[in-house]
Amino acid sequence: MFKPLTLLSRALAFAVPVALGALAAVNADQLKQPPAGAERAPQPTVVRVVTLAPVPVVPRVSGFGTVAAARDWRGVARIEGEVVATAPELANGALAAEGTELLRLDDxxxxxxxxxxxxxxxxxxxxxxxxxxxxxxxxxxxxxxxxxxxxxxxxxxxxxxxxxxxxxxxxxxxxxxxxxxxxxxxxxxxxxxxxxxxxxxxxxxxxxxFTVLRAPYDLRVGEVSAEVGQVVTKGQVLVTGEGVEAVEIAAQFPIGRIGPLLRATGGMVTDLKARVRLPAPGHSVVWKASVDRVAEALDARTQSTAVVVRVDDPLGQAEAGQRPPLRRNTFVEVVLMAPEQQALIAPVDAVRNGRALVVKDGVLEVRKVAVAYVIGDVAVLSDGLAAGDQLVVTDPAIAVPGMAVKPAEDKALTALLAAQALGQPAKGAKK
Incomplete structure (x- = not known):
């Protein structure tokens, strides 16, 4: 009576493990997949920033003009007569000291x-x-x-x-x-x-x-229209020249750019320092200058005013191979500079339509910004930002207000801005 039950029990004991093994073999690929986990949070976007801090700034503005002599001279015959002698200095481009006898008429x-x-x-x-x-x-x-x-x-x-x-x-x-x-x-x-x-x-x-024509001051001889044996008439121009003690440049400056510069310093145009620059291969040639006067009227077409700067002793400032003497009609840049001051600065491209992006608690934030004046690629800030603010300098197409970001300090740009604010090349930068 108990023998069939015993046989059934033994059969089940063998069949169940075999069936489970076969099921495991069929579903082996599915058992390899790991269990689903929780959703991962997106990583914050990295943006380049410069941390604002007061730096030395030299307020300045650039204009352009041509070199002219501070004094022009025309040697005019005061009497009629024949030219009987001329000096070696009576030649175009020659230098003649004050008092040099240039020519003599028959007396x-x-x-x-x-x-x-x-x-x-x-x-x-x-x-x-x-x-x-x-x-x-x-x-x-x-x-x-x-x-x-x-x-x-x-x-x-x-x-x-x-x-x-x-x-x-x-x-x-x-x-x-x-x-x-x-x-x-x-x-x-x-x-x-x-x-x-x-x-x-x-x-x-x-x-x-009047039979002797002398150089009234140290000058460079220009055009010569008299020679030995020539009979000259009263009022005839015999020679032209220009003084070498100084040259002048009447450079044009937009009046709107000089105004902020003066407001920043509280001074007059004649209180500003001046430098004259001539771009040259590999370097810029610079002469010390002083502001002499301001033209009376504005240019009606460009709304600019002419500021006349003076370079004293251009021959004495010359250095062979480095700084040539300033010559008439040379086109140069004139830089007007105010005294150095401390200010917050930013790249011009980082301030658009009076607004800038800053990183605040890992999130981009829009700030209204006021710019006092611009020096090349540097904007000098007057309001809206403070020292310690992290100003975003990344392309605005990437930086969107409200997005989570990770600031990365752009030290190279900070150094470049500081150098440009002083009008100096950045360390390691090519001149």
């Missing part, structure tokens, strides 16, 4: 005129001596005539002399007085003639001085 006629005047004045001196002696005689004769007249008048009063005798004495006194007057008149005429001759002498001597 023979003027010297003959002076000799003639001297002879006439000597003759007048002899006449004056003669007239002096004649006057002494005439004066003595008049005195005797007056004494005789007095005696005759007394005799007539006493009844001793006749009236006819008195009249004769009076006529003699009048004749003596007329002779003295004649001598005095001749002396006066001689004095007038002497004054005329003196004036003629001054004219001749002045003309004689």
């Amino acid at each position: 023979t006629d003027l010297r003959l005129t002076l000799a003639q005047i001297a002879a006439q004045m000597a003759a007048l001196t002899v006449k004056d001596q003669t007239l002096g002696e004649s006057r002494a005689i005439a004066e003595a004769d008049l005195e005797l005539s007056r004494q005789e007249l007095t005696r005759q008048e007394k005799l007539v009063a006493e009844g001793v002399a006749t009236q006819a005798k008195l009249e004769v004495t009076r006529r003699a006194e009048l004749t003596a007085r007329a002779k003295l007057t004649e001598v005095d008149n001749q002396i006066a005429l001689n004095g007038a003639e002497r004054a005329v001759l003196a004036a003629q002498k001054d004219v001749a001597e002045r003309a004689l001085a």
